[in-house]
Amino acid sequence: MLRNDKKSITTFMLPASILLLVFMVLPFLMAFGLSFTNQRLIESPRGTQFVGLTNYVRALGDNLFRTGLTNNAIFVLVVVPLQTALALALAILVNIKVKGNKFFRVIYFIPTVTTMVVVSVIWSFLYHPDGLINGFLTSITFGAWDGIDFLNNTTTAFPSIMLMSMWQGVGFQMLIFLAALQEIPDSFYEAADIDGANTWQQFLYITLPQLKNTTTFVIISTTILAFRLFTQVYVMTNGGPQNSTYTAMLHIYNMAFKRLNIGYSSALTVIFFLIILVISIIQRIALNDTEEEV
């Protein structure tokens, strides 16, 4: 009983629309407005003044913001392909019809439903010089392994956070891939079997093309989530050592809530939004093009 009349559509749209408007659109418009002022978190005695493009000019010369953006870019370039591939692999694994596959689906999904702060704190302990990971490496190498302070070393800190982020996030993408995998009709595979295609060929010419839309969605959403990298860094390293894990979001947060400069951090937010918008649009166009070729 589908009722496509305007009244029921509006009724169903209303709650989500109100929430989006109040918590997403409105704050963003406010940020855009504030980015042209010298608004402080604690009202300054001289009040808030219009300062034109001052904040934007300052952002262009901001070395820390640039460091943050570079780290973000590295994070996206490493994590997005790896996490997407891993999610697909896991989805195929737990889709195999054997006893207990539901159990594994739950296991892989648990990190995703655990709060990021909790995950970060636990992984900080794992990565500690006296932590579980170093202890394990020491015992399997019979003491040859010298404990590494993973999060306190400029070369290992960021990869450690990447690894942990992938572990935490991969379950969600796996679930989306799994749903899409179950949508592919069995008859395709049966036909391929009769034609003599092996498993690898079936994966390449049936599974992958059938998952095209899902993959596009997963890649774009993972990219956006990866750009928002904040909680892990804030809890585990606070951007250090020597800014090797500093991200744009962390910089925006520091400017607003540590240095109380709301106007400036609003300007950074607007710039950051534009960067992500452009990247998402490019991705969409690029991924849609390949779809038409198939």
Add this chain to the structure above:
Amino acid sequence: MQIVKDLQALDEVEYALDFKMFDVGEWYTYGFSPFFQAFGADLIDREANQAEGTLNGEKAIEAGKWFKSLFENGYANQNPPGDTEFINEVAALSWTGHWNYNPYTEALGEDLVLLPAPKFEKQATGMGSWAWSITNNSENPEAAWKFLEFVLQPENIVQMTDANGAVPARSSAVALSEPYKKGGDLNLFVEQLETIAVPRPVTPAYPVITDAFTTAVDNFVSGGDVKEELDNAAQEIDQEFEYLGIN
């Protein structure tokens, strides 16, 4: 320095010093800017509202290098697992505030000794903590003042400081406080506050000063270049003075 070396040489001492480096935040400014002041430097030039030349001046760089060397030489742990080094007797000396007096006496009892701040060019310690205030737009400032007047009577202050280990902030209350009165275990705190303590800069730019200083110390202690980090911090602080229009 020789004392630190001798302590480190003892078998039962893993680290001569405990600096509570896990607490990256206001502790860094409160705890470590006194070293800079003791070396003859400061966070900013307080007359000119300028950091350039003070926070990254020769004496500040010297202080930073000295502090960094404590970690490079293994006298202190740059990444302690938590606030247990002193209580678990892993570290011999603990650089901390009066708030740890109660937990420390509980753990060490009679073995706990309070030492004066180290002297370089001069001595310096931090000061200032949570404060009471009445806001500008308070609807009932008189009632608020009456309340504060009552709460801040010497007997009431001592009740608070007995519980949280803080230094009583009125001379009349100091005289009533068992640990802080003349001859008490903690009278050294009162003495130092009256003579060598340096307040943190009172300026609207303070949030930036403390954050920039904390970041710089955190960065050079974990391997960065002292001068480069202090240069960055000074530049950020001066930018804020300019932004606020008070330089």
